[in-house]
Amino acid sequence: MTKRRASTSPKSQTISLRTLGEYLNLSPATISLVLNNAAGVRSIPQETRERVREAARLFNYRPSFFARSLRKGQTFSVGVLVPDLCDGYATQVLEGMEDVLIEEGYFYFIASHRRRQDLLEEYPNLLLSRSVEGFIAIDTMLQHELPVPVVAVAGHRTIRGVTNVVLDQKRAAELILKHLHKLGHRRIAFMRGGSYSSDADDRWECLMQTAQELQLPLRPEWQVRPELKVIRPELGYMPTIELLSRKANQRTGTDASAENHFTALVCYNDIAAIGAIRAIRERGLRVPEDISVVGFDDIQAAAFQNPSLTTIRQPLRSMGETAARIVLKRIRAHAENQADEPEEETVPVLPELVIRESTAPPGVAAK
Numbered sequence: 001m002t003k004r005r006a007s008t009s010p011k012s013q014t015i016s017l018r019t020l021g022e023y024l025n026l027s028p029a030t031i032s033l034v035l036n037n038a039a040g041v042r043s044i045p046q047e048t049r050e051r052v053r054e055a056a057r058l059f060n061y062r063p064s065f066f067a068r069s070l071r072k073g074q075t076f077s078v079g080v081l082v083p084d085l086c087d088g089y090a091t092q093v094l095e096g097m098e099d100v101l102i103e104e105g106y107f108y109f110i111a112s113h114r115r116r117q118d119l120l121e122e123y124p125n126l127l128l129s130r131s132v133e134g135f136i137a138i139d140t141m142l143q144h145e146l147p148v149p150v151v152a153v154a155g156h157r158t159i160r161g162v163t164n165v166v167l168d169q170k171r172a173a174e175l176i177l178k179h180l181h182k183l184g185h186r187r188i189a190f191m192r193g194g195s196y197s198s199d200a201d202d203r204w205e206c207l208m209q210t211a212q213e214l215q216l217p218l219r220p221e222w223q224v225r226p227e228l229k230v231i232r233p234e235l236g237y238m239p240t241i242e243l244l245s246r247k248a249n250q251r252t253g254t255d256a257s258a259e260n261h262f263t264a265l266v267c268y269n270d271i272a273a274i275g276a277i278r279a280i281r282e283r284g285l286r287v288p289e290d291i292s293v294v295g296f297d298d299i300q301a302a303a304f305q306n307p308s309l310t311t312i313r314q315p316l317r318s319m320g321e322t323a324a325r326i327v328l329k330r331i332r333a334h335a336e337n338q339a340d341e342p343e344e345e346t347v348p349v350l351p352e353l354v355i356r357e358s359t360a361p362p363g364v365a366a367k
Contacts, residue, residue: 015061024055035061036105074335078327079127080110081120081137083196087231088271088299089316090138093153096320097136104328113140115196115229133334134327138320141198149330151323154198158345163330165323165347169199172312173206175353176266176294179310181214184361185264185292189222191239191276193268196229200268203296207266221246222262226272236272240265240279263291263362270295270302270311277305277358289363298354307357319349 017028024031026048033041034052041049055061078101082090094110101108109127113119124135124146134149142152145160155164180188190207193200211218224239243265265280267273273295277287287293287307295302298313326347 015059020055020061024051075131075133076105077107077132079132079135080108081123081140082110082112083115083139084231085112089297092316093138093320096317097324100321100324133331136323136327139198149327149334151327153319153323156198156202163326164345165319167314167349167351169202169206172351173210175351176312177210177214179353180264183359186216187262188216188264188266189243189262191236191267191272192225194226194229231271233271233275236267236275237279240276244283265291266294268296270297270299270309273309274305288358288360292359294359310356310359311354313352313354315349
């Protein structure tokens, strides 16, 4: 099939679908399907799709967003709620989400609420006023239902119209504590997540339940909860200083037995673990020889710490992809006047233990 060349330079004229059709010897309808990534595009041969996109680049042609929106009665936009754009957890989820939304021709607005209650109420309304068709909430404590489809990554609340994509926290707790138990650790300290984090309560309950099943001692002096709401290493630095101060006080008190000294620390997330390692080193102790440290999430920096961090890997990018596909599926069902109720309230995700350098059997100095 031969192409009929336009009579003038491609970028010297106003380009329409008809012009592209004449150039490619294809119908405007076929070209529209390809450039709008419409539902029937997969029926068009891949070679033809590539020809259409190449010609669109050559002619600098872009489909009219407004025409598409008016024709379909949609805005092709999604609102995204995150606590902090600097958070490594959120960043990896966003990468997966973006891949899907870009591929499907959707635009997205990102709002960072900093875990402020007023912004958690205000931002969804502001995004709805911009006609977003759905929401993806990442580690965000939603308060109530919204009038559009919602998918929550690390969501644990049962809210009408919200699909939760969540890690299997019980399995994660078993992986962490069985790993430490196998190494020989019985005296384990725990750093709980702050009340602002959507995963905090579920993760803590699963850790405590698993510790009891393994008959590990759960001492109040070995438990600490960060007060800060920052996503920086300070999150784990100050609580670890507090734990080590308690440990030092015990050594100088009436009960200075080694049995009162923890040999491992389970942190709420990787950022907290990085801060914890700094605090331990400042006290002249070694990781993992004196205290083993475990993180959670497997953010990109975890493998490059010194020592590299043993942690639970959440498939964060995959979770973002899953969230985006679910919300788009629900948006399309709504646009076609189909029932828009989540097929499942919860979509579980399996964790993986990544063993690196920050855990080892209890050292001589810790006994």
